[in-house]
Amino acid sequence: MDNGRKEIHRAWLLILQLGLTGICAIGICIVIGLLLKEYAGIDIMLFMCVFGVVCASASVYRLASSHTGSDDELTRTVEGIYDREGGAEPDNDDLLEEIEHLNRLREAELENTDDERRG
Secondary structure (H helix, E strand, O other): OOHHHHHHHHHHHHHHHHHHHHHHHHHHHHHHHHHHHHHHOOOOHHHHHHHHHHHHHHHHHHHHHHOOOHHHHHHHHHHHHHHOOOOOOOOHHHHHHHHHHHHHHHHHHHHHHHHHHHO
16 A cells, blocks of 8 residues: 555544544543433533543543654654664664664653642
C-alpha cells in the first residue's frame, strides 16, 4: 500500500476511534443516570449528561493530542536512522539509544505539563 493511502486509512481510524470514545463516555454516563433514577429514585440525569460530555471531551482531547506531535517525531526519527549520511547501517544499540533518548524527552515533557497543571 502506498504512503498516501496508508495515511488516509490512519486518519479514518483515528476519526472512528475519536467518535467511539466520545459516544461511549456519554452513553455510560446516561446509563448510570437511568439506573440511579430507576433503582435509587435519584434524578440526576442532567448532571450525568453534562458529566458525560465533559468526560468525553477530555478523553477525545487526550486521544487526539497523543496522535499528533511527538508520535510523528518518533516515527520520523526511527525511520530516518537508516537514511542518515554515511551509508553505514547503525547497530541495534544505536537504535535503542535513540528511542530511549526520545522516551526520556517525552517523560520530561509530560512532567512539565503536569507541573504546569498543578501550579
